[in-house]
Structures are given as structure tokens and as C-alpha cells.
Amino acid sequence: xxxxxxxxxxxxxxxxxxxxxxxxxxxxxxxxxxxxxxxxxxxxxxxxxxxxxxxxxxxxxxxxxxxxxxxxxxxxxxxxxxxxxxxxxxxxxxxxxxxxxxxxxxxxxxxxxxxxxxxxxxxxxxxxxxxxxxxxxxxxxxxxxxxxxxxxxxxxxxxxxxxxxxxxxxxxxxxxxxxxxxxxxxxxxxxxxxxxxxxxxxxxxxxxxxxxxxxxxxxxxxxxxxxxxxxxxxxxxxxxxxxxxxxxxxxxxxxxxxxxxxxxxxxxxxx
Amino acid sequence: xxxxxxxxxxxxxxxxxxxxxxxxxxxxxxxxxxxxxxxxxxxxxxxxxxxxxxxxxxxxxxxxxxxxxxxxxxxxxxxxxxxxxxxxxxxxxxxxxxxxxxxxxxxxxxxxxxxxxxxxxxxxxxxxxxxxxxxxxxxxxxxxxxxxxxxxxxxxxxxxxxxxxxxxxxxxxxxxxxxxxxxxxxxxxxxxxxxxxxxxxxxxxxxxxxxxxxxxxxxxxxxxxxxxxxxxxxxxxxxxxxxxxxxxxxxxxxxxxxxxxxxxxxxxxxx
Numbered sequence: 001x002x003x004x005x006x007x008x009x010x011x012x013x014x015x016x017x018x019x020x021x022x023x024x025x026x027x028x029x030x031x032x033x034x035x036x037x038x039x040x041x042x043x044x045x046x047x048x049x050x051x052x053x054x055x056x057x058x059x060x061x062x063x064x065x066x067x068x069x070x071x072x073x074x075x076x077x078x079x080x081x082x083x084x085x086x087x088x089x090x091x092x093x094x095x096x097x098x099x100x101x102x103x104x105x106x107x108x109x110x111x112x113x114x115x116x117x118x119x120x121x122x123x124x125x126x127x128x129x130x131x132x133x134x135x136x137x138x139x140x141x142x143x144x145x146x147x148x149x150x151x152x153x154x155x156x157x158x159x160x161x162x163x164x165x166x167x168x169x170x171x172x173x174x175x176x177x178x179x180x181x182x183x184x185x186x187x188x189x190x191x192x193x194x195x196x197x198x199x200x201x202x203x204x205x206x207x208x209x210x211x212x213x214x215x216x217x218x219x220x221x222x223x224x225x226x227x228x229x230x231x232x233x234x235x236x237x238x239x240x241x242x243x244x245x246x247x248x249x250x251x252x253x254x255x256x257x258x259x260x261x262x263x264x265x266x267x268x269x270x271x
Numbered sequence: 272x273x274x275x276x277x278x279x280x281x282x283x284x285x286x287x288x289x290x291x292x293x294x295x296x297x298x299x300x301x302x303x304x305x306x307x308x309x310x311x312x313x314x315x316x317x318x319x320x321x322x323x324x325x326x327x328x329x330x331x332x333x334x335x336x337x338x339x340x341x342x343x344x345x346x347x348x349x350x351x352x353x354x355x356x357x358x359x360x361x362x363x364x365x366x367x368x369x370x371x372x373x374x375x376x377x378x379x380x381x382x383x384x385x386x387x388x389x390x391x392x393x394x395x396x397x398x399x400x401x402x403x404x405x406x407x408x409x410x411x412x413x414x415x416x417x418x419x420x421x422x423x424x425x426x427x428x429x430x431x432x433x434x435x436x437x438x439x440x441x442x443x444x445x446x447x448x449x450x451x452x453x454x455x456x457x458x459x460x461x462x463x464x465x466x467x468x469x470x471x472x473x474x475x476x477x478x479x480x481x482x483x484x485x486x487x488x489x490x491x492x493x494x495x496x497x498x499x500x501x502x503x504x505x506x507x508x509x510x511x512x513x514x515x516x517x518x519x520x521x522x523x524x525x526x527x528x529x530x531x532x533x534x535x536x537x538x539x540x541x542x
Contacts (some may be wrong), residue, residue, distance in 0.1 A: 128426070
């Protein structure tokens with residue numbers, strides 16, 4: 001089953017466009033979790049077991065595991081294995097934002113799609129098609145290309161005007177020509193106008209977005225701008241508001257309640 | 272001691288601008304190495320012990336370790352620890368080409384400069400200053416920003432004209448304004464004209480370049496274009512021509528001879 005088919009299947013089951021970012025930060029963990037032998041895995045497992053029926057996908061960001069070295073990456077491995085065994089229907093996006101040339105890109109693609117064995121990843125398109133092909137060759141997996149990031153300084157380069165259009169739209173227009181079926185795109189939710197333009201170019205592709213939360217107005221705009229004609233295929237990531245909703249022994253319940261709240265806000269705008 | 276001071280010190284000792292890329296690929300290893308318990312570490316150690324007095328720096332590219340999962344990363348850890356213990360004067364550049372926003376960039380910087388503990392790394396500048404600052408805050412370490420990559424399709428985006436200048440020069444001009452002392456830049460050696468322009472903008476910064484080898488003409492152009500006024504500060508990476516110079520039991524000797532050959536070619540053009 002390819003990534004798109006997995007998304008369609010889980011949507012029927014969970015009725016949700018919510019993607020939960022599994023971004024462990026020991027400084028934000030409830031104190032009692034830190035006492036366990038593998039706090040990161042225990043934390044992730046706790047969140048997953050309370051939210052598995054509320055999500056469209058899970059998205060661990062590998063930076064948060066690399067920061068803890070080999071031990072952190074071992075926790076990532078356990079998390080991915082746990083998800084694949086216990087909840088095989090839920091797509092896993094490993095947010096790794098890789099990009100390199102030729103043989104090196106091949107090695108990154110091998111790491112992500114063979115070693116980690118996930119369904120999708122994020123890649124920068126700035127080095128051109130030959131740097132992205134090694135990822136796209138994994139046909140059942142989705143390569144999500146970053147078009148417009150959501151940080152304040154993203155505008156410095158991404159909004160530079162070229163023939164009257166911002167640089168990020170040059171990226172989008174060019175990527176459109178690459179005509180690979182397993183391409184996805186990323187646009188930050190803080191830019192609903194950009195989301196509209198990118199959705200027009202990619203009417204049927206998965207779009208990953210981040211920054212959607214309980215702030216109704218922004219979420220409304222982003223959801224309405226980003227879903228496809230069927231009101232789907234927009235992967236709405238939220239990490240911190242959900243996974244750090246609580247800081248005590250009841251943190252999983254608080255995470256679940258926050259996930260329900262955000263899922264429902266998204267649902268209310270997508271139809 | 273910061274990265275620049277380390278470069279200056281090793282140059283006095285080794286008289287070389289050659290950087291050797293430690294990019295393990297099991298398919299290219301001599302057969303007898305594959306029988307050892309940790310082929311990647313044994314391979315790296317063999318190369319290092321034969322070339323330590325010929326180099327300006329070593330540059331492992333993390334993709335080649337990630338492709339072999341946690342075991343590969345363990346070999347990277349052993350390689351870095353070995354270098355730091357036995358050859359503490361030689362700068363280590365971990366080529367990781369990371370880039371992400373805010374808190375995530377912090378996690379990547381922590382992974383590279385604290386966990387891996389290297390002297391320098393490579394980072395994409397495309398997300399703007401706020402995404403690079405978490406790396407630059409490690410003052411003794413050098414953050415090498417990628418300006419122009421050397422793959423054929425790099426031109427698609429990096430050469431797009433903005434106000435008459437290619438996009439990569441917009442990057443360079445903007446980065447120049449960031450005024451951090453611990454910034455380095457990367458320009459592929461296949462673009463000597465670009466190297467001239469970038470060296471003019473960054474007269475005193477380390478420039479990392481790749482693609483220099485035994486092809487005299489190209490190496491001559493790149494070295495003459497890239498060195499600073501003192502004929503230094505150009506880190507000339509070569510990986511495959513050196514580390515895979517041989518494929519039998521005598522591979523280390525062949526690597527050493529190839530390293531000497533390339534070092535000497537570079538030396539002949541830098542003064």
C-alpha cells in the first residue's frame with residue numbers, strides 16, 4: 001500500500017486530518033517519566049496509546065532524537081517499531097529535512113526509507129531534481145518537498161521576487177513539472193494565501209502543514225485553503241500544544257483532550 | 272581553540288589544504304575489511320593512520336553512516352572519538368547539511384556540536400538567519416553555509432536571476448550582512464568563477480570546496496580562485512578518489528599515495 005492509500009484508509013477509520021508531532025524534549029517532560037529507563041520511548045508510547053484513534057499520521061522530527069545521540073535514536077527506533085507493530089494503519093512521516101547530491105542523497109534515502117522504514121519524509125528541493133530523485137525512487141513512499149517554511153526569517157530568501165513571483169512559487173512551479181506521483185509538499189499554516197496557490201498547482205497531492213492549533217481564525221483559513229476538492233489530503237501537524245498539554249501524571253489525558261479539541265476544530269472547517 | 276585557530280595550527284604542521292572525506296560505502300570496501308566486527312571504523316582508522324600528516328581536516332558525511340542505521344552511527348562515534356584522542360590537532364567537519372526552524376534547529380545544533388562534538392558542520396541558509404543562529408551560537412565551532420552546490424541540477428534554483436544576479440549570490444550577499452565571525456561557506460570546485468566572487472565577499476572566512484582531484488586544470492582554477500590573500504583557508508575536500516584508490520589489502524598505501532598526489536597538486540597552485 002502506498003502513502004496516499006494509507007492516508008485514505010486511516011481517514012475513513014479516524015475521520016481526522018490531525019498529525020501529531022512526536023518531538024521529545026526532556027526539559028518539557030513530566031518529572032515522573034524521567035525516572036524510567038527509556039523516557040523518550042515511554043513518553044511517545046503513552047501519547048500514541050491515547051491518540052491513535054484521533055490521528056491522520058504521526059510525525060517524529062529526527063532532530064529531537066539526534067540531540068540525545070545514539071540513545072535518542074534508539075528511542076526513535078523503538079517508537080517506529082511500536083507504531084508499525086501495534087498501529088500498522090497509521091502513516092509515519094519522519095521529518096528529517098534532508099538534502100544532498102548524487103550518491104549522498106541515495107544514502108539519506110536509504111537511511112530513511114530502508115533503515116527507519118517510514119512512509120514519508122521531508123526533503124529540501126533547493127539542489128534541484130537530481131538531488132531529489134533518489135528519494136522519489138521509493139515509489140510507495142512519499143517525499144514531501146518544502147516549499148515555504150513558517151519561521152519569521154523565511155521571507156529573506158523564500159519571498160525574493162523573480163519575474164514578479166516569489167522564489168517559493170518558482171520552486172512550486174518547477175516541482176510541478178517533475179511529474180512524480182509520490183511527491184508531497186510542505187507549506188506553513190501561517191501562510192494561507194500561499195497554501196491556496198500551492199493547492200491549485202497540486203490539486204491531488206498530500207500537503208503537509210504545521211502551525212495549526214486552537215487559534216481558530218488561523219486554523220480556519222489554513223484548512224479551507226489547504227484541503228483538496230474532497231476536503232482531505234491536508235496533513236495538519238501539531239506537536240507542542242498536544243504533547244506538552246500537561247506536565248504531571250495526568251499528561252496523557254490532557255494530551256488526548258487537546259488532540260480531540262484540535263481535531264474537532266480542523267473537522268469543523270474541512271467540510 | 273576555535274576552528275580558525277585549529278586550521279592555522281594544522282596548516283603549519285601539515286602544509287596541506289587537503290580535506291579527506293570519510294564516506295564509508297560497504298560496497299566499495301576491500302573484501303577483507305568486511306570480515307571485521309566493525310568494518311566502517313576499521314576502514315576509517317586505516318585511512319586516518321596513513322594520512323594524518325597530509326591533511327588540513329577530515330570530513331565525515333553523516334549520510335554514509337545513517338544509511339547503516341544505529342550500527343553505522345556507532346562507527347561514526349568511534350571514528351570521531353579516535354580522531355579526537357589520537358589526532359586532537361586535526362579539525363573535524365561533520366558534513367550534515369542540516370536546516371530547520373527555531374527549536375528544531377537548536378536540537379540539530381546540539382546534536383552536532385555537543386553530542387558529536389565536532390569543530391564544524393554544514394548548514395543550508397535557505398530558511399534565513401533565525402534558522403542558522405542556533406548553530407552560530409557555538410562560537411568556537413564553524414557553521415559552513417552552502418552557497419552553491421556542484422551537482423548538474425543545482426542551476427535550476429541556485430542560478431535563477433534576481434535583479435541581474437544569480438540566487439546563490441543573493442544568499443552570499445545576505446550572509447555577508449549577518450556578520451558572525453564563525454561563518455564559513457561552501458562553493459563547489461566545479462564553479463571557479465563563483466569561487467572568485469564568494470572569496471571577494473568573504474576575504475577571511477574558511478571556504479569549503481569539493482570536487483578537487485587529480486584533474487589538474489580544474490583544481491588549478493579552483494585553488495587559485497578560492498584561497499585567501501595568504502594562500503590558505505580553502506578546505507579542499509576529496510573523498511572517493513582517495514579512500515577508494517585501492518580495493519585490496521594494499522588499499523591504505525594506495526590511499527596514502529593518492530592523498531600525497533592530490534595534496535601536492537593543490538600545493539603547487541596555492542602559492
